[in-house]
């Protein structure tokens with residue numbers, strides 16, 4: 001199983017990056033054949049600005065650019081998408097929001113070209129969202145900020161595309177050791193239930209079973 005861990009923080013020494021590393025470590029520890037890729041959007045210089053070319057893609061007049069296709073392909077290779085981000089203004093940092101804006105295109109993440117029906121195209125993709133807060137829990141509780149974030153992000157973005165949000169965790173910068181420990185536990189659990197599901201899956205093909213035995217990760221489109 002393969003986890004794509006997307007990180008949006010320009011500081012490689014930040015708590016955000018350390019949390020992402022702990023998640024990757026937990027994923028690897030949980031299964032011999034588990035793999036991870038950390039997509040460091042800042043280091044990769046992903047451009048979050050929505051462009052005229054993106055408008056053309058939205059309107060069905062052009063195909064996504066190679067940069068966007070590459071992002072969609074690496075999500076397509078993943079069995080789980082993990083987003084690790086600091087809270088900026090009670091939401092995603094612009095870098096991560098722009099990544100969603102540009103990569104989760106109409107036709108790939110969802111299809112709303114038909115006027116009467118929205119097609120959710122990411123039902124296969126479990127999502128884990130780890131948000132790191134500078135403010136304390138009381139501030140979040142007093143203003144309802146975390147509820148607002150979950151409505152906007154979990155429901156507004158991922159449910160719109162059909163992607164099930166399996167983890168939604170708000171961590172507090174004030175207790176970094178607890179953040180790192182929780183991150184490691186989350187990493188260990190990411191594929192725990194999915195492995196059971198695949199092993200119990202009565203519809204597995206013979207190729208899938210051989211793949212499992214040989215340690216080659218079965219692809220979801222191998223299911224009959």
Ligand SMILES: Cc1cc2nc3c(=O)[nH]c(=O)nc-3n(C[C@H](O)[C@H](O)[C@H](O)COP(=O)(O)O)c2cc1C
Pocket residue numbers: 009011013014015016017085086087088089090091132133134135136173
């Ligand atoms: C531009 C900016 C906006 C921020 N807005 C918030 C906010 O709305 N709520 C909050 O709890 N923390 C906010 N913070 C604090 C960050 O969330 C906090 O510094 C970060 O999670 C610490 O982790 P790091 O070491 O990974 O950067 C903000 C920080 C910056 C730089």
